[in-house]
Amino acid sequence: MPTAWCADCFNLCVDELGLLIKMAYITNTAGAFGRLWRYRDLVRNLVLKDIKVRYMGAALGFAWSLANPIVITFMYLMIFTYIFPSTQPHFPLFLVTGIVHWTLFSQVIGQSCEVLVANSGLIKKIYFPRLLIPVASVLVNLVLWLAALGVYLVFYPLLGGKFSLVLFVYPLYLLLFVAFIWGLTLILSTLYVEFRDLKHLIEVALQVLFWATPIIYEVGRVPRHIQEVMILSPLAEFTIIFQQIFYANKLPSLNITMAFFAWTVVVVGLGLWLFNRRVPESVERL
């Protein structure tokens, strides 16, 4: 009995591996990309629709996307000015850097579950590349978030930040960050079709993750052995990277860059694989 089970597992793994290679091959071919590219106006229309419907227009959307980081920043500034005064130089800059990037992550991931289910009306009635739905969902949040980033950059020198050449590497890391978030969205939206209580789990996980990530405290404050575990978290890596760029004006170290790059590749790969494998069958369960 256990041997049969092992054999089954093994066969499954081999199957999956073959599929994974095939998938990677397919997604790499220009043909697949060309097909997606042909639908670029669909992505545009979906993004505009969402901004219009969900946020009643761009102006209000931008305002809402600003509200969240501003409120959080303000609260923690109060706490760390009056209750636990921080000794860190330019503490507000440190705080805002972490919170601005955390906001993008938490907003997309908080909504990620419902991406497929919310669009079931479309998915069940017409064929189009399904991958574009999570693309549009991430883009909506990204576009609105860019306003927050803009405001952040305006206040950046006022908070004591220095515009140095290091900032030029920022877009690359931001791109990686967005890719990572997108990959995670693929995974969570696919799983949510099967597991409808995933949403509550994610809400809790986001809470834990916020505190387990060095956003409102420096990673150096954490005991060494915990630090070593903490640094394995992709979100901690990213937060540290952004703090190094904006707060310390240092190029992120190669180690942490490699670690995060690996995370992104794994998550996007897993996301694409899961999505392409599960979604065609999930359609009938939406």
Added chain:
Amino acid sequence: MANDAAQSDDVIVVDHVSKSFTLHHNRVSSLKGRFIGLFKQRWRQHVEHFHALTDVSLRVRRGEALALMGANGSGKSTLLQIVAGILRPTSGRLWTQGRIAPLIELGVGFNPELTGEENIYLNGSLYGYRNAEIRRLVAAIVEFSELGHFIDTPVKNYSSGMYMRLGFSVAVHLNPEVLLADEILAVGDVAFQQKCHDKIAELQRNGMTLLFVSHSMDTVKRFCHRYVRLDHGKIVESGVFERDQQADQIDGSVSSSTQQNANAAASSDRPGNAVT
């Protein structure tokens, strides 16, 4: 396999397609439930495979019109969804060619908060059109739908008839090479229905292929050359409509003899025009 078998003028080849749905009795769609199910029998879901389609084969040539008939639940919509690429067959092969416009439902993807015009763009892009291409068609779509100045108001203010009219207008103006129509022509008032029928006939003259689901023998005979009848997911009957009726009907002149024929056929088919 289907690929090799397909001749150059085949547009749709359905090759021994079966589709079974998994019915989850006592469906457990939570992580918690799955976990408890490991220990407690009562929490486990019982899975049953329901065969919606069994070994269905058919081919449709370019410019041809095939009617799918059969009672409710016989698998017509499922077959259309498979041809449209929305569902995957459990076994068998499907091969299609050309731009397919599935009209499984009118006004798919219409968002109630958007205006009629914005929805035209959204709907068109779902069918794979660029906004620039749609822009050239908007005027014609609006005119056909007879929505007038309502086109600038949110779709949530439309009556259901207006909604359908807009959905139909978008789909037929995108010049699909293959139209999959699922019981969609029984909507709107008589005048608009006539207009829809004329439009479909016009598209057919221009070479459009049609896969058509309807309960009304009358309508089916008007557009289709052939029919296939499904029963419990199997093809139980197929046949050809006589040529002369076909020609008459497409011209729009309904002769009384064909009308009678059609009625007789319709009533033998099923009492009344049930809608799924």
